Amino acid sequence: MFRVVFVMDIFNRRVVLAKGGIREKYLPVSDSSIICSNSDPLDIVEFLRPREVYIADLNALQGKGPRETNAEVIRELSLRTATMLDFGVTSMEDVDKTLSIAGAAVIGTETGTLSVIKNAAFQNPGQVSVSIDIKHGKVLKEDPEIPGAPFEIVNILNNFPLKDLIFLDLDRVGTASGFDPEFLRKLVERSRHSVLLAGGVRNMEDLFILNRLGIKGVLVATAVHSGKISPEVLGSGLKSDNKQ
DSSP states (O other): BBBBEEEEETTTTTEEOOOOOOOGGOGGGGTSSSSSSSSOHHHHHHOOSSSEEEEEHHHHHHHSSSTTTTTHHHHHHHSSEEEEEEEEOOOOHHHHHHHHSEEEEEETTTTTTTTHHHHHHHHTTTTTTEEEEEEEEEEOEEEEEEETSSSHHHHHHSSSSSSEEEEEEEETTTTOOOOHHHHHHHHHHHHHOOOEESSOOHHHHHHHHHHHOOOOEESSHHHHTTTTOTTTHHHHHBOOSSSO
């Protein structure tokens, strides 16, 4: 089944809507959503009933306020639906903390090191996803051991027992600007793991195109809140290649 993972960026216990990866400009999701009347994470999950969610803890990622700011609400969300959490992991301690809050840990190249990714994967096989964070076509990273070319980091990650890979194009997040099919096809061919796409997804048609390219799922928010992707697929996934 093609996975449709609902994204919630949480800041100060409220859901905000991403726009081009410029986090300081994220606004409460209820300001623009046509399907959600408030920005409370628990209310949104109760209403939409997604099969799985991806949560970016923006307080932790940006170092704004205590790292525990959103922990309790995320823990409650993980009891209601399958949850993968990007907690701004920089250490194994962060990995352990993430897995104590949610069912799966996301380590982004933006914050994590290759050493932490490797250790986390082998100590928690099948519970760690890696987000290959891309900005202006290059891997966003601090660790010099992580290559700047997307295909090179995929080759390295092929050796680790990861849950899946997330290809996160920060330039396209919240923009509904589409994606590069040929690049994604090559990415899928290189990867031994399932690849999920985040950023640029426009509508239901895109889901079918990505499915045919071999992408195993998408992370979406803007296209759902704008009504371009049916909320129904959040619970059921994309079951066939026939247009709905």
